[in-house]
Amino acid sequence: MIIPWQDIDPDTLTNLIEHFVLREGTDYGESELTMAQKVQHVRQQLAGGEAVIVFSELHESVDIKLRRELGA
Incomplete structure (x- = not known):
């Protein structure tokens, strides 16, 4: 079930x-990012x-997924 982030x-x-x-x-590419940058x-x-x-x-869990991974 998708939960609106708002x-x-x-x-x-x-x-x-x-x-x-x-x-x-969790991979953000070649450059290192700060926690604040990753969150943003x-x-x-x-x-x-x-x-x-x-x-x-x-599983009674919450996760963040890319929409394309869900086929949505």
Whole structure:
């Protein structure tokens, strides 16, 4: 289930994005970015519709996915 990012409390959204960018394997290319830059990048992807927040009822978890990965 896709959750509109606008419906999430701003502090919760920031925590969710920070958790996402801290995960091992999150790659931002050759250049090193600060945490703030990574968070801003994900926020821009959410605002632009490139990324979405997904809630899995089966796993009772929340994740951020690229829309193209979902086929949506």
